[in-house]
Amino acid sequence: MATMRDVARRAGVSAKTVSRVFNHDLHVSLATRERVEVALRELNYVPSTLSTTFRSGRAPVMGVAVPDIADPFFGALAKAVEALAAVHGMSVVITSLGEDPAREPAIVQSLLRQSLSGLVIAPIAGDQSYLGVWAGRTQLVFVDRRALGVVADSFTEDDHAGARAATGHLVEHGHVRIGFLGDSTAIPTSRGRLVGYRAALLDAAIEYDESLVALGALDRASAAAAFSALERLEEPPTAIFASNARVTMSLVPVLRSDRRLALAGFGDFPMADMLEPSVTVIDQNPVALGTLAAQRILDRLAHPRRRYRRHTVLPVELVERASCFPTRRRG
Incomplete structure (x- = not known):
């Protein structure tokens, strides 16, 4: 050889x-x-992979830590990291962080102990200062959510503008009772999308009604419970803005059985365009996020002294489909 x-x-x-x-x-x-x-x-x-590891002190491996690898958004993001890493002769180790923020440090640090060359992480906790001791030897790149408590590169998408556009689109279809269905405002993406939702209401001179905001939609069962709470209001919403694809998917059965309800969601998902009715979404680009994150790791490994923009925000786009055209109004 x-x-x-x-x-x-x-x-x-x-x-x-x-x-x-x-x-x-x-x-x-x-x-x-x-x-x-x-x-x-x-x-x-x-x-030689082995000689590369001994020479640099790092394995030719990228780590990927995301909330849930089964989520279509994070699955596509991880696959994009794998694709670029493979071109450069690197392998990828992927882990799911789950829903408990308290478990994030242990899970991530267990991954980092494998002497990774770099880590792409979409955090769930509100503080990543525990990564400070790792930042000097491992390239860290945050995706979907910015780093908190540690200096690191991040690539996010415009949560505020996307939520504002989706909610404003529902307003344009004549809705004034628009529900917000989401997981938790402790999550930066959800918090930004709630702010965008409120901004769209303000744009249309619609008074913000806290009773129309239902949180705690972490899975199909809790999303159904949160939606039921909105349905029980004396004046229920005629439209829903769902703050992520997982929540939107949980509403598909309701949407199909009750065409009086309009729906727009943040994040596309498989077959959203093939459902009856097809679902209006804010289209994210997880492939771009994953590719940019992996490329930043490669760039920093090759050029450690070069200056890079720390935080990059990617634009999002409204994709109008049939779910915003209910057959008849509720009530």
Whole structure:
């Protein structure tokens, strides 16, 4: 099996230059890069994972920690990280954080003890200061939610603007009794979406009614209970804004049985466009989030002294479908 020194001799360069080319260092001349790449192909060079680990002190592995890998959004995000990591000869270890914020530090630190090169995390806890001791040796990138208590890169989406657009869309269809169905305002994404919901009501001069906000929708059963609470109001909502795809999916049976109810949700999900009625959503881009996060880890590993933007907010888009066109009004 060819070694890096073999490649260096074939190309007429140093082993360090071969390493820089292999790791996509931009500070190598085009002519040198081409000679090294020819030698790599001719010798069919494959890097030794074990030697890479010993040399850097880190395994060529990215970690991914998300609330629930079964959630379509986080599943797509993790798959995007895997795809880019594979191109660069890295493997990926994925874990679900669950719903208990108190368990996050133990789960994440157990993952980090594997000497990862980097970690992509969508946190559930309100404080990540426990990661301070790891930040110096492991590249940390937050997705969907910003880091709290530790300095790290983050890629999020515009929760406020998305919720404002979805709620405003329901207002445009004539609704003034619009319910907000979500999980917990302790979660930054939900908190931002509730603020966006309220902003849309203010835009339309509709008074905010706290009774129309139902939280605690963490799974199908609790979402059904939260929706039932809205249904029991003396003046129930004629439309619902669901704060995430999991909550929206829990409402599909209700939507199909009661076409009087309009629905818009934050986050697309599989077959949302094929249901009857199809569901209006704020379209996120988990693939872009995962790809950007993985690329940032690779970039920081290759160029540790380069300056990068710490926080990047990705835009979201309203996708109008039939669920905002009920066959008849309630009441």
